[in-house]
Amino acid sequence: QVQLQESGPGLVKPSETLSLTCTVSGASITSHYWCWIRQPPGKGLEWIGYVYDSGSTRYHPSLRSRVTISVDTSKNQFSLKLSSVTAADTAVYYCARAGGGRPFDSWGQGTLVTVSS
Amino acid sequence: QSVLTQPPSASGTPGQRVTISCSGSSSNIGSNSVNWYQQLPGTAPKFLIYSNNQRPSGVPDRFSGSKSGTSASLAISGLQSEDEADYYCAAWDDSLNGFWVFGGGTKLTVL
Numbered sequence: 001q002v003q004l005q006e007s008g009p010g011l012v013k014p015s016e017t018l019s020l021t022c023t024v025s026g027a028s029i030t031s032h033y034w035c036w037i038r039q040p041p042g043k044g045l046e047w048i049g050y051v052y053d054s055g056s057t058r059y060h061p062s063l064r065s066r067v068t069i070s071v072d073t074s075k076n077q078f079s080l081k082l083s084s085v086t087a088a089d090t091a092v093y094y095c096a097r098a099g100g101g102r103p104f105d106s107w108g109q110g111t112l113v114t115v116s117s
Numbered sequence: 118q119s120v121l122t123q124p125p126s127a128s129g130t131p132g133q134r135v136t137i138s139c140s141g142s143s144s145n146i147g148s149n150s151v152n153w154y155q156q157l158p159g160t161a162p163k164f165l166i167y168s169n170n171q172r173p174s175g176v177p178d179r180f181s182g183s184k185s186g187t188s189a190s191l192a193i194s195g196l197q198s199e200d201e202a203d204y205y206c207a208a209w210d211d212s213l214n215g216f217w218v219f220g221g222g223t224k225l226t227v228l
Binding site for chain 1: 207
């Protein structure tokens with residue numbers, strides 16, 4: 001059974017870069033699509049982007065200029081970097097798996113990232 | 118403002134059947150499958166329905182999905198107290214080189 005676990009700082013200063021890592025166990029990161037999704041407090045879900053095929057990426061149009069998702073196959077991990085953050089980027093960030101016609105079939109527990117000075 | 122439109126709330130009594138709608142456009146629901154997720158308070162979303170009407174293993178058959186044109190629905194029959202949660206629809210949108218879109222979520226209350 002695939003398991004995903006997010007890790008990274010819970011507090012980021014405005015204008016800095018948010019960095020998170022998702023560690024995958026029970027599945028190879030060289031298959032499927034590996035996604036980041038966020039949820040601002042009290043609000044709905046927003047897809048950020050995904051990495052697949054060991055390095056190809058696709059991002060949400062509204063975040064494309066600030067987002068980088070990468071993969072480390074040696075550690076079975078993938079990462080999110082979001083630059084120039086503001087308070088609007090405060091959210092619970094989830095990593096999730098998609099592919100095989102089953103989008104977001106497994107999720108990490110989520111990690112709250114607060115943007116504040 | 119979410120790309121897919123869901124009612125913010127829905128309610129029902131135990132044993133009742135409730136439906137939650139999800140409205141989109143030709144670039145998303147009109148041309149791609151709809152998927153549904155259940156989010157219990159304080160937890161990550163759970164994979165509930167995929168490809169419009171398919172249930173992953175372990176999801177009770179009380180949950181069912183359907184799609185017609187640019188709209189989709191999630192139905193829950195035999196409502197139980199543990200069904201109280203937020204429900205989200207999602208679909209691929211073909212515009213702007215393609216991206217995933219979600220509905221704003223529907224909070225289901227079991228009275």
